Every structure is written in C-alpha cells, then in structure tokens.
Amino acid sequence: MKTIKEAIQTLAQELNIQKIGFTTADNFEYLRKSLIEQKEAGHTSGFEHQNLDERLHPKLAVENAKTIISIAIAYPNKALEKPEKTDYRRGQFSRGSWGEDYHYVLGRKLEALAQGIERIAGEYNYKAMVDTGALVDVAVASRAGLGFIGKNGLLISKEYGSWMFLGELVTDLEIEPDQPVDYGCGECTRCVDFCPTTALLGDGRLNAQKCLSFQTQAKGKMPVEYREKIKTVIYGCDICQMVCPYNKGINSHFHPEMEPDAELTNPELLPLLDLSNKQFVNKFGTMAGSWRGKNPLQRNAVYALANANDKSALPKLHEIAENDVRDYMVDAAEWAIDKLENGKTRIRPRR
Numbered sequence: 096m097k098t099i100k101e102a103i104q105t106l107a108q109e110l111n112i113q114k115i116g117f118t119t120a121d122n123f124e125y126l127r128k129s130l131i132e133q134k135e136a137g138h139t140s141g142f143e144h145q146n147l148d149e150r151l152h153p154k155l156a157v158e159n160a161k162t163i164i165s166i167a168i169a170y171p172n173k174a175l176e177k178p179e180k181t182d183y184r185r186g187q188f189s190r191g192s193w194g195e196d197y198h199y200v201l202g203r204k205l206e207a208l209a210q211g212i213e214r215i216a217g218e219y220n221y222k223a224m225v226d227t228g229a230l231v232d233v234a235v236a237s238r239a240g241l242g243f244i245g246k247n248g249l250l251i252s253k254e255y256g257s258w259m260f261l262g263e264l265v266t267d268l269e270i271e272p273d274q275p276v277d278y279g280c281g282e283c284t285r286c287v288d289f290c291p292t293t294a295l296l297g298d299g300r301l302n303a304q305k306c307l308s309f310q311t312q313a314k315g316k317m318p319v320e321y322r323e324k325i326k327t328v329i330y331g332c333d334i335c336q337m338v339c340p341y342n343k344g345i346n347s348h349f350h351p352e353m354e355p356d357a358e359l360t361n362p363e364l365l366p367l368l369d370l371s372n373k374q375f376v377n378k379f380g381t382m383a384g385s386w387r388g389k390n391p392l393q394r395n396a397v398y399a400l401a402n403a404n405d406k407s408a409l410p411k412l413h414e415i416a417e418n419d420v421r422d423y424m425v426d427a428a429e430w431a432i433d434k435l436e437n438g439k440t441r442i443r444p445r446r
C-alpha cells in the first residue's frame with residue numbers, strides 16, 4: 096500500500112511534472128533581513144509580492160498549513176528548428192519566454208495536482224502559487240529538495256539544470272518533508288564573471304535593476320549603458336544560465352506547448368517595427384515573451400538593429416526619429432542612427 100506521499104509522487108509523474116518535493120510550512124524568517132536590504136538598496140524589480148509577512152509565512156496563505164508541495168517543470172532550452180534564412184536580421188527571445196506562458200502551464204499542473212491529491216487524501220485546504228504568489232519559489236523549492244539556489248539566484252537540479260519553472264501548493268496536509276540536496280556551486284563563479292552588467296552580487300542575490308532581463312521588459316527609455324549589452328536579444332537574458340556547468344548537456348523537451356516557434360522566438364527585426372498593436376497580438380499574443388506588449392520589444396529591436404550594424408534599417412530609423420509619437424522610440428532611433436552612421440554613440444542627455 097502506497098503512502099500518501101508516494102501516491103502524490105506517482106500522480107506528479109503521470110501529470111508530466113518533472114520534479115516534486117515536500118517541505119514543512121514553517122516560516123522563511125531567515126530571508127527577512129536580505130529581502131529588506133535588497134529593497135532598501137533599490138535592487139528589486141517591483142514585480143515582487145509586496146507584503147513581506149506574506150512572503151515569509153506560508154500559514155498566512157492557508158490556515159493551519161503544514162506542508163508545502165513544491166513542483167518544477169523543465170522547459171525547452173534548445174530549439175529543435177532554426178528560423179528560415181531571409182534578408183532581415185533576426186533578434187532573439189530568451190528561453191523562458193518561448194511558447195506558452197509558464198504561469199498558465201504551471202497553473203494548470205498545480206490545479207490538476209491539487210484535484211488529484213483530493214482524490215488520494217480526501218478534502219483538504221490548499222493554495223496554489225506560481226511566481227507572483229507570495230512565497231519565494233526558490234527558497235521553497237530548495238528546502239523541499241528540488242535543487243540548490245545557485246549564485247545566479249536560480250534553482251538548479253542535477254537532472255534539468257536551471258531550465259525549470261517552479262510552483263507550489265501550500266496545504267494543510269501532514270506529509271513527511273524531504274531533505275535539501277547535498278550539491279551546490281562549490282568554487283564556481285562563472286555566472287557572476289560572465290554577467291555583462293555585474294548584476295549578480297555573488298551570493299545568489301541579484302540587482303534586478305541592472306539585469307538585462309528586467310531592462311528588456313521595462314517600459315520607456317532603456318538606460319544607455321545597457322543598450323549595447325543586449326546585443327540582439329530583445330527579451331530576457333540567458334547568459335548566467337548558459338555558462339553554468341550544471342546546464343551543460345541539458346536538452347529538455349517535455350512540454351510541447353512551451354516549444355519555440357523559430358519565426359517568433361527569432362523575429363525579423365525590421366518588420367517587427369511596422370506591426371500595429373493588432374498585428375502584434377495576432378502574431379505574438381500567445382507567446383510568453385509578449386506579455387509586456389509590443390512597445391518594449393519594438394524599442395529593443397531598434398537597439399538590436401544598431402548592435403547588428405544593420406545599415407539597411409537607416410531609412411526606417413530616420414522615419415521613426417522624425418515621426419513616431421513615442422518619445423522612447425524617437426530616443427532609441429536617434430541612438431541607433433548615431434551608432435550606425437558614426438560607428439559610435441554619443442551619450443545623449445536623458446529627456
């Protein structure tokens with residue numbers, strides 16, 4: 096006869112969940128000092144859950160919470176197909192933004208898991224969380240033994256590297272907790288060394304404001320010091336994952352809905368600038384990387400065209416500089432024109 100824990104582990108496998116672990120609903124008070132410091136230092140992105148007590152106390156989410164069930168799904172980190180060769184330079188989206196938004200994919204998995212658990216354990220109380228939920232997902236997952244928190248701030252497992260999305264169910268079930276893993280970064284500092292903006296603090300913490308992933312998603316003008324650093328990546332940044340030894344040889348393809356469509360994840364940059372809102376939604380709307388809308392992507396595409404030294408973009412860039420009503424697009428086009436025509440950029444005063 097299987098225990099409840101074993102039955103839930105089997106259910107997770109049937110649901111195509113790559114990793115599952117269990118931890119107590121004890122608080123995460125040890126994170127309080129660090130979270131306050133990060134906020135006071137201006138290192139946060141603003142996308143975090145804002146109530147600190149709720150971030151640290153699972154029992155505020157579910158009365159009498161006893162166990163948190165942490166899950167991970169591995170997402171594709173290598174494209175199976177290359178985009179067609181055309182006359183246009185292409186940009187890239189980071190891997191986590193390929194395919195359907197993981198908030199939906201994980202949300203469905205957690206709901207199916209929660210319902211399956213009810214069939215196994217009877218009625219119980221739970222709350223599902225993915226990313227924007229209150230708890231710190233990586234802290235939950237590491238305590239539940241899914242992997243360790245690397246110096247890049249991400250959860251890393253031997254089986255899937257850091258190419259995983261995390262979610263959890265806070266429950267009032269009593270289930271034996273798992274132990275944290277016994278491996279880690281050791282002496283390695285590759286992610287810290289290779290981060291192009293020195294955004295990683297070296298202890299697993301990040302200055303989100305310096306991170307290209309945040310900067311490519313932020314609206315308005317991008318600070319000048321990051322514009323060349325994005326190269327031709329118009330959404331996100333994968334560098335601190337690509338250089339991690341734990342990611343060597345990982346090639347996950349478990350979730351067809353998250354597989355990339357190369358025409359979308361490597362979009363032609365110049366045509367991207369001509370898309371109306373409606374055309375953008377029709378083309379990119381279902382892809383995770385479109386959640387901030389077309390404007391930041393079009394702005395980034397302008398930087399990327401300059402970074403790719405694509406002089407064929409100059410007529411379009413002049414048109415934008417003269418006629419676009421969006422001030423950050425005019426600013427981006429002027430910067431790109433300067434770079435393409437003069438081979439360098441003068442640092443312009445921020446408007």
Ligand code: SF4
Nearest residue numbers: 290306307332334335
């Ligand atoms: S995502 Fe890129 S910019 Fe951000 S910490 Fe990692 S390497 Fe640095």
Ligand code: SF4
Nearest residue numbers: 245246280283286339
């Ligand atoms: S690159 Fe090295 S230091 Fe960074 S997360 Fe991976 S193992 Fe840790």
